[in-house]
Amino acid sequence: MSPALRIGATGFALIAVCYGFARFAFGLFLPQIDGELGLGPSISGLISGGSFAGYCVAIVASAILTERLGARAVAVGAALVAAIGMAGIALAPSPLILACAVVVAGSSTGLASPPMAAAVAAAVQEGRQDLTNTVINAGVSAGVALSGPIALAITGQWRLAFGAFAAVALILAIASAISLPASRGGNRAGGLPPMNGPVVRLICASFLMGAASTALWSFGGQLVSERMGWGPTGTGLLWTCIGLGGISGGLAGTLVGRFGLDRVHWAFLGLMAASIPMVGFGLGSVPTLVGGAVFGAAYVMLTGVYLVWGTHALPDRPATGLMVGFLTIAVGQTAGAPLFGLVNAGFGAGPAVTCFAGIALLAGAFRARSTGEMHRGRSSSSACS
Known part of the structure; x- marks a missing residue:
C-alpha cells in the first residue's frame, strides 16, 4: 500500500471518529442524556464553553507537540484522548463528570488534525500532498453523516453507543501507531509562526x-x-x-x-x-x-x-x-x-x-x-x- 493511501485512510478514519463521534454525536444523543441525568442550563453552558476552549487549547498544543514529538505520537494520543473521553461519557454517573468527559472527548478534534498534516509532509510525495490532506479533512463530514443513522438505529442506548465509539477509537490508536511515520514532517521549529x-x-x-x-x-x-x-x-x-x-x-x-x-x-x-x-x-x-x-x-x-x-x-x-x-x-x-x-x-x-x-x-x-x-x-x- 502506498504511503498516500495508507496515511490517507488512517487519517480519514481518525478525523471521522474524533469529529463525528467524539465531538458531534453528543448533540444527537442530548435529549436521551438529559432525560437520564437531568442536565441543567449551567451544565449545558459549561459543556458549550468548555468544548470551544478545549478545542483551541488542544490544536495549539498539538501543533507544538507534533513539531517536537512527531506525527505518530500525537495522532495516537488524539485517538486515546477520544477513547478516554467517550468512555467517560458512557460511564458518567453525574452531569458534572459528563461535562468533563465531553470536553475531553471534544478536545481530540484539535489534537487530531496537525499530526496528520505533518505525516503527509513527511511521507507522501509532494505532488499528492494536497489531495491526501484534503481527503483526510473530508473525514469530518463522513463522521457527521454516520453519526445520525447510528443515533437513530440505537435510540435510547446512548451509553452503549459511546462505549462502542470508544472501542473504535482504541482500534484507531493502534492503526495510527502502525501506519503513521514518526517524523515531524518539517524542521524542528517553535514559537509563533x-x-x-x-x-x-x-x-x-x-x-x-x-x-x-x-x-x-x-x-x-x-x-x-x-x-x-x-x-x-x-x-x-x-x-x-x-x-x-x-x-x-x-x-x-x-x-x-x-x-x-x-x-x-x-x-x-x-x-x-x-x-x-x-x-x-x-x-x-x-x-x-x-x-x-x-x-x-x-x-x-x-x-x-x-x-x-x-x-x-x-x-x-x-x-x-x-x-x-x-x-x-x-x-x-x-x-x-x-x-x-x-x-x-x-x-x-x-x-x-x-x-x-x-x-x-x-x-x-x-x-x-x-x-x-x-x-x-x-x-x-x-x-x-
Missing part, C-alpha cells in the same frame, strides 16, 4: 468564513424549526445532508491543483453565501435540504483550502500551518454566533441570514497570494526556464 503576508491573509479569510458558517452550524436547526416547522427528524435529515455534501470536500486538493487556491476559494465562498439563505429563508423542503448539502460541501471544501493555504504558507512547519487556519475558523465561529443572535433578535432572521451570507463573500477579498507575490513567482519561473 511568522506573520508574513500569506499567513495574515489566511487569518483574515478563515476568521470571516468561520463567522459566516455559524448561521447554519449554530442556528440552522432553529431557523428550519421556526420557518419550516421542522422537528428533530427534519433537523436530523438536514444534518445528514450537510454531512453527505461535505464528503465532496475531499476533492479540494484536486481542484486547487487544477484551478489554483484563489479561484477555488472564491467559488466555494460563493456557494456558502448561496446556501445560507437557501436554508435560512425557509423556501421549501427541497431547497432547504439542497442548501444543507451545498453548505456542507462548501464548508469542508473551504477548510481544505485553508489547510492547503496554511501548509503552503509555512512549508517547513505544516502542523503549525494547519493550526493557524483551523484555530482562526474556531475563533471566528465564537465571534459569529453571538453576532448572529444579536442581529436576529434586533432585526429578524431574514436580515441576519443576508448579513452572514455577505460575510462569507467578504472573506473572498483576501487572496492566498498577493499580486506582487504572483508577479515574483512568474519572474522566478521565467528565470529558471
